[in-house]
Amino acid sequence: MSTPTPQQLIAAQQASLETLFGFANQAFASIEKLVALNLQVGKATLAETQAIVTRAASVKDPSELIALSASLSQPASEKAAAYGRHVHEILSGAQAEFSSAATAQFQKAQKETQGFIESLTKNAPAGSEGAVAAWNSAFSAANATYESATKAAKQFVATVSAGA
Template identity: 40%
Template sequence: MAQWTAEQCTKAQLAGLEVLVGLTNKALEGFEKVMELNLQTMKTSLAQTREGVMKALSVQNPQELVELQIELFQPATDKALAYRRQLFDILAATRADFDKVVEVQYTAGKQGLQDFLEKVENSAPSGSTAPLAAWQEALKATTMFYESVQSTARQTVEVAENSLNTAAAAASKGARHRVAQASASAAAK
């Protein structure tokens, strides 16, 4: 029967360590991008809040205050939607990097297992083909299951992304409609 040598074990451990380090780096890169986005968003929000407060302090009558609120509301909604899109893009890119690594590792592991089963089959005594055939069938079933799960996960992500985009578009449209109504109402007074 085929056995692993110490060198093969060491190679496998080093390969696993390289994958772990690579995934950790990708996770940290994604985290860094999210932190940069959050810091930039906070700086922008702080500056806009200061500007809004300064404008509000200079308002002379309630009509001007209503107009100022209308003026500040729509950009805030658009900025929130832009933030959500940027955050989703960062998370999707990080997930895609992880998916690539998992796919490569899965393919390599599957090939290694198939090679191992072939070696065992070639060196196995006669009459042991039934258990080996069962192993091969189990490997095929596992492969089909994994591919099905991957396909379902991709479809789920696509549906979630489409739903979020649809909800964001509806929220933006609703906000614009409310701003337009408030503007018309304010102008009528």
């Protein structure tokens, strides 16, 4: 049976670090989008508030003030809904990116594990067929569990997204 060389261990650590930093960069990109959205909404709200206060200050009787107040409720609810949609789009995009990257990493690990098991099978000493079969069985069960969980998670996300 072959053991990993120092170069293989270093390469594995570098790949793990690259994956970690990839996830961190994805998270920061999503946070940047949320911050940009909030800044945009903040600026727009400030400008709109200034316009509303200016209009309210020029009101001559209470009926005009009531009419102004009533005219603002519909646009405010539409803006809140639009803001919610934008946040949902940003978070959904981030979730899709994380899911895609995690799936790719799992498939890579799965392939490497399968290669390890094949190497183990080829280099196993006589009489260890039972242990190798147990490894293969455990690996197959883990893959089946992962596939089932992934399918259930995707269905859940689709259901939640459809309801949003």
